[in-house]
Amino acid sequence: MKSIELIRNFLATRQGIETAKVVPEAVLTDLGVDSLMMLELVFEFEDQLDIKLPHDLKSPKTVGEMVALMDGLITSQKG
């Protein structure tokens, strides 16, 4: 699964947010992602994509930043 699809699926199920609104330039807090929900998203990435996020992870601001971060981790950890 692509990183952006995971974010879209999560926000659709969890918050009822239309997929069309989850675009790279969208700001995560504008989509209702607060600090607690960010942890949930991180948990979903770790769980579904079998990657490990570092503890000192800097929270991404936009959907695009999160996708880039996750894609980088997937590449480095899973080759």
Add this chain to the structure above:
Amino acid sequence: MSQRRVAITGLGLVSPYGGDLTDFFARLTAGESAIRHQRIDDQPRALSIPFVSCPAFDPDAALGNPLVAMMDRFAQLGMAAAFAAWDDAGLTRSADGESRDCWGVSWGTALGSTLTHEKVYRDLWQKGRDRLSPLTVVLGMNNAANAHISIQLGLGGVSMSHTVACASSAIAIGEAFRRVRGGEAPVMLTGGSDVPQAYGVARAWEALRVMACADADTAASACRPFAADRRGLVLGEGGAALVLEDWDHAVARGAPIHGEIVGYGTSCDHSHLVRPEVAGQIRALNATLTDAGLSAADIDYISAHGTATAEGDPVEIAAIRTVFGERAEALPVSATKSMHGHLLGAAGAIEAIATVLALREQAIPPTTNLTPDTLDPACSGVDHVFTGRRGVSLRTALSNSFAFGGSNAVLAFRAVPR
């Protein structure tokens, strides 16, 4: 300081019958049991018990998915009951001009998020999962229901939960009552919720040998308070909420007033963890009468704690007989747990609602499954309500909650002429 009168302006519950408040009270008064047979399939063996559940409750429809995902079922039932009570009181979900900085929540729950904790342990130790959801703490905390209620209704005053076993929500209501009466809060949302169907919880009650047994054919009549053939209590899940409001505040905004809460008394047996004591219950009953400025002659009905355990029922009747003396013989007493089961931390709240509706409707729900022929002689000496009564004249009523741990709480309510 002058004391405020306290109106009950909102009532709400998740009914085990699936309907609204009117339906709930009509079925209670008709003596209809909501108890069904339930099988909890789990390891090491399935548990087969009589139980009261709320099968018609649809959390997503009542609360919306984003909220549901943040809540254990006990908080879902509590939030749904709170919304219902709030709507019933004619209050808006968000503040509409008037500050709610002093409005608060006083909730009751005996078990809290036990279902969530059970799932966590199952995931860790049974399924060998290495990681837990980051929501585990907020799902599992015992004050989750009151916290969600405060957030959803914009209440800036005290937000607290009381855990006092079977008296949890009676004490929550009483403490809310004191805050409104004392002028600290013009409005308090109060009540309780509990979900005792967690496998470990149900097995623990089974081990205590105080739960009634039944199969699919006998479940409806499994709970028989005050009957010689009673076999114990029946657990149930649920949520029930009341809006307590400064009388003048309620009148000023033209709110519906279902009844008045006029007294609250507590005591502790301080003698035994599970064996109730007459003396402690007498002190709670007398404390409530004193607090309300009432005498025994003023009380027209008692909603009993009446769990249908061998030890509890005769002790409660003995306490009532002592406090009410010669009047006890003519004092109507009934235990609605015979129909909606024992909701533990929500019991005091659902029974408070039944008592307020009894006063409002001038009708008394019965102890179903009890007849003059089956009445335990050890429980005689009061006017047991064997079948529902309508068209009676009720001025004031008490609701008893006597908990494990010896904590006793009694609430007093007065009818408002309609």
